[in-house]
Amino acid sequence: MEIVKSILTRNPCYKAGRKIKVQGLMLHSVGCPQPSAEAFVRKWDRPDASRACVHAFIDGNTGKVYQTLPWDHRAWHGGGSSNNTHIGVEMCEPACIKYTKGASFSCGDKEAAMAVVRRTYQAAVELFAFLCREFGLNPLADGVIVSHKEGHTRGIASGHGDPDHLWKGLKSGYTMDRFRADVAAMVEAAGQERPAGSGNSEGTAGSVPSQKTAPDTASTANQEGSRKTTSDSDSVGSARSSEESRGLGTGGIIRAGALVEICSTGVYYSGKGMPSWVKGDRWQIKSVNGDRAVLGKNQAGTHEINSPVHVKYLTVVSGVSRSHSAAGVVTESVQRPNPKEALTISDRGTELVAKYEGCRLEAYKCPAGVWTIGYGHTAGVSQGDRLPSREAARALLKEDLKKYGDHVNSCVKKGLITFPINQNQFDALTSFCYNCGNGNLQKLVSGRDAATIAEKLLLYNKGGGKVLPGLVRRRKEERALFLS
Numbered sequence: 001m002e003i004v005k006s007i008l009t010r011n012p013c014y015k016a017g018r019k020i021k022v023q024g025l026m027l028h029s030v031g032c033p034q035p036s037a038e039a040f041v042r043k044w045d046r047p048d049a050s051r052a053c054v055h056a057f058i059d060g061n062t063g064k065v066y067q068t069l070p071w072d073h074r075a076w077h078g079g080g081s082s083n084n085t086h087i088g089v090e091m092c093e094p095a096c097i098k099y100t101k102g103a104s105f106s107c108g109d110k111e112a113a114m115a116v117v118r119r120t121y122q123a124a125v126e127l128f129a130f131l132c133r134e135f136g137l138n139p140l141a142d143g144v145i146v147s148h149k150e151g152h153t154r155g156i157a158s159g160h161g162d163p164d165h166l167w168k169g170l171k172s173g174y175t176m177d178r179f180r181a182d183v184a185a186m187v188e189a190a191g192q193e194r195p196a197g198s199g200n201s202e203g204t205a206g207s208v209p210s211q212k213t214a215p216d217t218a219s220t221a222n223q224e225g226s227r228k229t230t231s232d233s234d235s236v237g238s239a240r241s242s243e244e245s246r247g248l249g250t251g252g253i254i255r256a257g258a259l260v261e262i263c264s265t266g267v268y269y270s271g272k273g274m275p276s277w278v279k280g281d282r283w284q285i286k287s288v289n290g291d292r293a294v295l296g297k298n299q300a301g302t303h304e305i306n307s308p309v310h311v312k313y314l315t316v317v318s319g320v321s322r323s324h325s326a327a328g329v330v331t332e333s334v335q336r337p338n339p340k341e342a343l344t345i346s347d348r349g350t351e352l353v354a355k356y357e358g359c360r361l362e363a364y365k366c367p368a369g370v371w372t373i374g375y376g377h378t379a380g381v382s383q384g385d386r387l388p389s390r391e392a393a394r395a396l397l398k399e400d401l402k403k404y405g406d407h408v409n410s411c412v413k414k415g416l417i418t419f420p421i422n423q424n425q426f427d428a429l430t431s432f433c434y435n436c437g438n439g440n441l442q443k444l445v446s447g448r449d450a451a452t453i454a455e456k457l458l459l460y461n462k463g464g465g466k467v468l469p470g471l472v473r474r475r476k477e478e479r480a481l482f483l484s
Helices: 012-016 037-044 110-135 148-154 164-169 176-191 223-231 347-357 390-413 423-436 438-445 450-457 469-483
Strands: 003-005 024-029 056-058 065-067 086-091 097-101 104-107 145-147 244-246 253-255 259-262 282-289 292-298 304-310 314-318 320-324 330-334 360-365 371-374
Touching: 024 110, 024 148, 037 056, 037 065, 056 110, 086 110, 104 164, 110 176, 110 450, 110 469, 145 148, 145 176, 148 164, 253 282, 347 390, 347 423, 347 469, 371 390, 390 423, 390 438, 423 438, 423 450, 423 469, 438 450, 450 469
Parallel strands: 003 065, 024 086, 024 145, 056 086
Antiparallel strands: 056 065, 097 104, 244 253, 259 282, 259 314, 282 292, 292 304, 320 330, 360 371
């Protein structure tokens, strides 16, 4: 979880300076098709802002939390007595929905909308778990975590239906009961991550980060985990360091850096139930002590949970290679994506490019005003140029795609792309680079996780300063390929 401090110091609510004793947390959604938290920060950080102000917004494109008030500041979010007791957090909403009447809305792109909803939901779970630990709140206690809609039912908030209306309208499967359970599971998991000897037996304030990610717990295994290191080891395991273990269901060695899946019956090390979104993802192992492995970031890099799991629930997807030396000794090493293994665009990717570029044998000006020929070839093209055949145009396309594919490979080698890239992602980015150029490619991918790249890709839909329907369709198809 990343918290971006964007305190609304010019907002009248902040200037009022009233404080509260935090007794609960209220979840809102913004009620308009705006995924950008920064848009609300800009709008509300003014002396003439309307009498509304919350503690934080969750960005729909990135999942980042923009903290807009100190947590113990009295906000104007609930429209009732909840302002005196509850922290208020707004989740941003997808750009592709359109409100029709009241809380009713239509949706032009269910897939894109659900990507935003999943991102804000998961970020809200992490934030509320952090706040529960920070203020010593029980997430399952009556009235501690409520939605704006539930607050109205309780008589402590104004008559709104968020965020229940959004989840229900998109048939997302999310409910407030599920949300509270997921928060409780994360609070319980974080309680296992306290430093040994800290005396913080409940894992409340001090065991979690106030900013971006939780601390590395490689050296903070609890006493129970230390005892199991010896009692559970076999003749091989007894010679193995405490920084690796064997997945009981796989026979593979689980070490820090390995990528793992969680079986359907998996629970946290404490025995607490695990949310379905955690079991449905792949996770990198952060540290291992005996049979206790700590899950760090997910494969896409969008979330970091720092939660302990028994290794018997884990299956190594990639991350451990085994080899034998000349002396017959087994050696093991962590596998990571090899940036030197260059990919080339597949037939599927080539067809996508050809579909949107089209083939013209005579030079023409594209909508952006650039002289073009064949399947979008631009290098050295002048007015009056002509190709002899479609085969000649295809040859130019293949040569061009190799060059633009090299740009994508270069982003991997330089570390601009920070996650393992698959063929579909490579094809989509090569198509994008061919259309938008290497500079825009680097801007799109630099330091971003896969989910953010997929969302930002849609923004590149203009030519000559105008949104072009053909580019809108192309970006959507590239995004669908990237996510497949």
